[in-house]
Amino acid sequence: MTQSLHAGYHRPRMLRHVGRFSPVRIHSMHHQSGRHIRLLLAPGLSLYDALVRPLAEIGVTSASTTILGGQFARLEYCVAPPDPSGHAVIAYSPPIDAGAAYLVFGNATLGKDMQGKALVHCHASVRVASGEVKGGHIVPQASVVGAQPIPVLVTALEGFELRQALDDETNIPLLKPFKES
Known part of the structure; x- marks a missing residue:
């Protein structure tokens, strides 16, 4: 391939895990059923x-x-470059204020943090006021839904x-599946 075919593309980054190797990379569980819900995020x-x-009102704590x-x-969003200290595989950047922005598409996972409180982990693509498309980890507590509900x-x-x-292995906290307690 010629160099011109790669113009505008970045080389994928290589991350090396800092902790003990685990032969089980993906932890998974399944259940015979699961509710599917259509929700509108409330403005404000x-x-x-x-x-x-x-979701808590209908008994959903993991989704x-x-x-x-x-x-x-x-x-607000942040990105996750490699941890410069080498202590963990990545280190989140300080929050980046995108101001009023359009969330193009995102995936959020709902679970519990280490203290048992609700935790929302969201990755998304957003279009900022300048028209540029950005992406990263959305800061859920600091990001406010606009005037219209979001499906x-x-x-x-x-x-x-x-x-x-x-x-x-990564030396960072991750959401993992556990049998309900």
């Missing part, structure tokens, strides 16, 4: 509250969601829950 609420509150796109009055497809995880736990 943070992404965190707009997801957590209505996989697809955010179909919509305007945020305020949106979300939710798959409730039944028979098990997602809990944050330290991953020995």
